[in-house]
Amino acid sequence: xxxxxxxxxxxxxxxxxxxxxxxxxxxxxxxxxxxxxxxxxxxxxxxxxxxxxxxxxxxxxxxxxxxxxxxxxxxxxxxxxxxxxxxxxxxxxxxxxxxxxxxxxxxxxxxxxxxxxxxxxxxxxxxxxxxxxxxxxxxxxxxxxxxxxxxxxxxxxxxxxxxxxxxxxxxxxxxxxxxxxxxxxxxxxxxxxxxxxxxxxxxxxxxxxxxxxxxxxxxxxxxxxxxxxxxxxxxxxxxxxxxxxxxxxxxxxxxxxxxxxxxxxxxxxxxxxxxxxxxxxxxxxxxxxxxxxxxxxxxxxxxxxxxxxxxxxxxxxxxxxxxxxxxxxxxxxxxxxxxxxxxxxxxxxxx
Amino acid sequence: xxxxxxxxxxxxxxxxxxxxxxxxxxxxxxxxxxxxxxxxxxxxxxxxxxxxxxxxxxxxxxxxxxxxxxxxxxxxxxxxxxxxxxxxxxxxxxxxxxxxxxxxxxxxxxxxxxxxxxxxxxxxxxxxxxxxxxxxxxxxxxxxxxxxxxxxxxxxxxxxxxxxxxxxxxxxxxxxxxxxxxxxxxxxxxxxxxxxxxxxxxxxxxxxxxxxxxxxxxxxxxxxxxxxxxxxxxxxxxxxxxxxxxxxxxxxxxxxxxxxxxxxxxxxxxxxxxxxxxxxxxxxxxxxxxxxxxxxxxxxxxxxxxxxxxxxxxxxxxxxxxxxxxxxxxxxxxxxxxxxxxxxxxxxxxxxxxxxxxxxxxxxxxxxxxxxxxxxxxxxxxxxxxxxxxxxxxxxxxxxxxxxxxxxxxxxxxxxxxxxxxxxxxxxxxxxxxxxxxxxxxxxxxxxxxxxxxxxxxxxxxxxxxxxxxxxxxxxxxxxxxxxxxxxxxxxxxxxxxxxxxxxxxxxxxxxxxxxxxxxxxxxxxxxxxxxxxxxxxxxxxxxxxxxxxxxxxxxxxxxxxxxxxxxxxxxxxxxxxxxxxxxxxxxxxxxxxxxxxxxxxxxxxxxxxxxxxx
Numbered sequence: 001x002x003x004x005x006x007x008x009x010x011x012x013x014x015x016x017x018x019x020x021x022x023x024x025x026x027x028x029x030x031x032x033x034x035x036x037x038x039x040x041x042x043x044x045x046x047x048x049x050x051x052x053x054x055x056x057x058x059x060x061x062x063x064x065x066x067x068x069x070x071x072x073x074x075x076x077x078x079x080x081x082x083x084x085x086x087x088x089x090x091x092x093x094x095x096x097x098x099x100x101x102x103x104x105x106x107x108x109x110x111x112x113x114x115x116x117x118x119x120x121x122x123x124x125x126x127x128x129x130x131x132x133x134x135x136x137x138x139x140x141x142x143x144x145x146x147x148x149x150x151x152x153x154x155x156x157x158x159x160x161x162x163x164x165x166x167x168x169x170x171x172x173x174x175x176x177x178x179x180x181x182x183x184x185x186x187x188x189x190x191x192x193x194x195x196x197x198x199x200x201x202x203x204x205x206x207x208x209x210x211x212x213x214x215x216x217x218x219x220x221x222x223x224x225x226x227x228x229x230x231x232x233x234x235x236x237x238x239x240x241x242x243x244x245x246x247x248x249x250x251x252x253x254x255x256x257x258x259x260x261x262x263x264x265x266x267x268x269x270x271x272x273x274x275x276x277x278x279x280x281x282x283x284x285x286x287x288x289x290x291x292x293x294x295x296x297x298x299x300x301x302x303x304x305x306x307x308x309x310x311x312x313x314x315x316x317x318x319x320x321x322x323x324x325x326x327x328x329x330x331x332x333x334x335x336x337x338x339x340x341x342x343x344x345x346x347x348x349x350x351x
Numbered sequence: 352x353x354x355x356x357x358x359x360x361x362x363x364x365x366x367x368x369x370x371x372x373x374x375x376x377x378x379x380x381x382x383x384x385x386x387x388x389x390x391x392x393x394x395x396x397x398x399x400x401x402x403x404x405x406x407x408x409x410x411x412x413x414x415x416x417x418x419x420x421x422x423x424x425x426x427x428x429x430x431x432x433x434x435x436x437x438x439x440x441x442x443x444x445x446x447x448x449x450x451x452x453x454x455x456x457x458x459x460x461x462x463x464x465x466x467x468x469x470x471x472x473x474x475x476x477x478x479x480x481x482x483x484x485x486x487x488x489x490x491x492x493x494x495x496x497x498x499x500x501x502x503x504x505x506x507x508x509x510x511x512x513x514x515x516x517x518x519x520x521x522x523x524x525x526x527x528x529x530x531x532x533x534x535x536x537x538x539x540x541x542x543x544x545x546x547x548x549x550x551x552x553x554x555x556x557x558x559x560x561x562x563x564x565x566x567x568x569x570x571x572x573x574x575x576x577x578x579x580x581x582x583x584x585x586x587x588x589x590x591x592x593x594x595x596x597x598x599x600x601x602x603x604x605x606x607x608x609x610x611x612x613x614x615x616x617x618x619x620x621x622x623x624x625x626x627x628x629x630x631x632x633x634x635x636x637x638x639x640x641x642x643x644x645x646x647x648x649x650x651x652x653x654x655x656x657x658x659x660x661x662x663x664x665x666x667x668x669x670x671x672x673x674x675x676x677x678x679x680x681x682x683x684x685x686x687x688x689x690x691x692x693x694x695x696x697x698x699x700x701x702x703x704x705x706x707x708x709x710x711x712x713x714x715x716x717x718x719x720x721x722x723x724x725x726x727x728x729x730x731x732x733x734x735x736x737x738x739x740x741x742x743x744x745x746x747x748x749x750x751x752x753x754x755x756x757x758x759x760x761x762x763x764x765x766x767x768x769x770x771x772x773x774x775x776x777x778x779x780x781x782x783x784x785x786x787x788x789x790x791x792x793x794x795x796x797x798x799x800x801x802x803x804x805x806x807x808x809x810x811x812x813x814x815x816x817x818x819x820x821x822x823x824x825x826x827x828x829x830x831x832x833x834x835x836x837x838x839x840x841x842x843x844x845x846x847x848x849x850x851x852x853x854x855x856x857x858x859x860x861x862x863x864x865x866x867x868x869x870x871x872x873x874x875x876x877x878x879x880x881x882x883x884x885x886x887x888x889x890x891x892x893x894x895x896x897x898x899x900x901x902x903x904x905x906x907x908x909x910x911x912x913x914x915x916x917x918x919x920x921x922x923x924x925x926x927x928x929x930x931x932x933x934x935x936x937x938x939x940x941x942x943x944x945x946x947x948x949x950x951x952x953x954x955x956x957x958x959x960x961x962x963x964x965x966x
Contacts, residue, residue, distance in 0.1 A: 056805060057805075057809075058801075058802055058803070058804060058805050058806070058809060059802050061646070061801045061802070063642075073811070074811060074823070078809070079805070079806060079809050080801075080809055081799075081801030081802070081809050081810065081811075081812070082809075082810075082811040082812065083642070083645060083811075083812040083813075084811065084812065084813040084814065084815070085638070085641075085642075085668065085812075085814065086638070086664050086665055086668050086814060089634060089635070089638045089664075089665070091635075091638075092593075092630065092634065092635040092636075092637075092638025092639045092642065093638045093639070093641055093642035093645070094642060095593075095628070095635075095638070095639050095642060096591060096593065096638060096639035096640060096641060096642025096643035096644070096645070096646070096648075096650060097642040097643060097645060097646040097801070098642075099590075099591045099626045099628070099639065099642075099643050099648065099650075100590070100591060100642070100643040100644075100645075100646035100647055100648030100650070101646050101647065101648070101800075101801070101802065103802070104646075104801060104802050121631055121632065121635075122631070122634075122635055122638070124631075125630070125631040125635060129628070317626075317628075318626075321623060321626050321627075322621075322622050322623050323622060323623050323624075323625075323626055324617050324620065324622045324623065324624050325622070327648075328590035328591065328624070328625075328626070328643075328648040329590075329646055329647030329648045329800060330647075331588075331590060331624055332767075333588065333765075333766060333767060335624055336585075336588045336590065336615070336624060337585075337586055337588060337761075337765075337767075338585065338586065338614040339761060339763050340760070340761040340762070340763050342614060343586075343759050343760065343761045346582065346759065347570075347572050347758040347759055350572035350573055350574045350758075351570070351571075351572055351573070
């Protein structure tokens, strides 16, 4: 397998965003994943979200670990710097990158093996530290690249393609993210673009740790009967608590839904999230209630999707560290090196 | 050296007589507050113009286990461990037997005589200096903690009388130490004099060991290597430090924090020009360093052997993807948890070839805090220039002990060498950018920081194989092309790392010694001992890896080369054989690896024996 250049031809009718870019400008190399892979849908959703938000592609840094999901940053945002790091260690690399330059947008892409197994520690601590990032887990419940072993998010009782039943309890990454302090937590489904694209957009605009657990069926190894991450199963058991519209820089538009079914949330950057509520009893601002709701629905075999929790006033690591506005990578000698005179004082104190 | 006759219950003993050249060892229980009293003792001698080298020998424990503090007093300036004890201050009943045993014949034993000890607990060939410390302090103080803390000061007072240390010097140290807490000065001075007065009245003051005011310290400073390395990182422009607590490196990260709070807070806004993250483990630490350096900040971690083991996969990534990283490895005795509070030079190979696959890394070997500072700063230039991890190999002996060294110096005209970073202007002008393209023939490609240019210079960083334009490939020739370029880059590094320092013998010799790092001061003293014994040797101190050409030349110029190291397996020797095709037969292992710092007497003895055997 080699790198596949993708022709950069844009149809003249293709729309341009405020920066003059077409959607093609946000694409990457041709995907080498299996045809029909849920991950490709997520890549497409990322492309669309970045295009619609008018983001300069080069101001985004995309980082990943190892696995099928972690390969995907090659397939979107070709004009962005990318970093395919070490298995399970994307969160630390992203954290370091974020520390070096707080001005870029950090997009971490990972999988269930990468984040729930080998990288569960780093996943947890990145959430704890409130890194300003979007962290997407492309969750297919299976090790695709090594041909079909169970992952830590495989549901107990789920059947592998070879007929083996998983006896281990599943790790719920959404539950973990909620408990660990992520300030934007969502779950979606790669097959539901209408839900996923606005969620990614809102997550990008969120100035804190934004986590999206995206169920993404593996067509090769986890799309059979008995799987709980197949297209059919997810479609049947998906319980969307809300759908999101993102409204940039404007006052929330008039409610045209039944009372109680729309909720608007103003984000710190001035944008508005309009939630079309499908479950009346769901409160997107109550972290504890969200956990309770998720667990109860899960016990009933449902996969709850939508924006599950958002803190409109998040704080990120740089705020905790009280770091200067100037990115660290732009600080020069004058800013960083105390100089000879200061050293003389230190010497004097050491005699 | 003459001897003085001292009375002892067993009869007169020839006490060792020495001025400004002896070893005092304190045996204490950790958590008893002895460390600050012992530090005070060493500092007082230093203030009298006599060089001292203190060494803290401590357990991996907070309270209750044995700890020792050894003070080498040497007007001649020998700062390495010498070997042997002239005066033992035996304050720990747990270790009494071994402490008494370690005293040289004619040496002195200072102890708490409150409780009578059976005669069998002593040796006939040492001078006893008993003092009822517990009785004195119990009488003077009622509070238990005060009794304990002041007991330490009381024995310092007694020692000042026994060794002729000027009490005024100690008093002025109290004033400095308790500045702002003036109420503490008087009680400490009182305790000091309580000890002095008792010793002057009841003990044969002064004994044969004396401190005499001298002018042998000069403008040198006293600091531990970890703090010096941290200061080097500040001067080197490091902004991101990610670390995980581990002995003996934790104080490096903590010192970096202290210096940053002093020098890196923006005067106007009060905001920080640094980020220090205590990571969840060493993997995350090095991951953060690599992420930050990839994004153009200068970043480092501080760790020790177990951390180095955990970071292996990331070292391979940084080597192969060519990302700068600075790693301060404060070595301790391994393998595994080993002896966490004992010193060794045992990570040389683990760092030189860190990670699976074919890798070679850059190593720096500071000999003292002064070099910890200079190499600490230089490491960031090297990492950026070479776009690869740079390991600064300290050890517990240099890292955690204050050592007398040349004062720090800085040239204000010095600029950070950020290496080959293509700018937005260069990209805009259409300069060809191939991330792994060897443009200059030195094996070092250009890189771009993320976010530099809207349409040019972006690339995908990966641990998988790639071609010169950073495109994924598993084509054999492209892979080999890249691996060969990495070798070329490593060869370039040979000319950039600090050159070795050689010291020829007074007369021509075919014997040489290669050594590095904290062995340096003991080696210097061993060299004088060997010269006195008629064994002239040429010295070469390795300061960096890959080896400078001078190292190969030195090997060629000598028939036998003693490689002095503080590990079991002669790791630097292995590196010399492996990298320079050195003849293993002529490289003689001189190894000291019991966890205590290598001593001058050990080196001299081992080399003299080996040289005699091979003459």
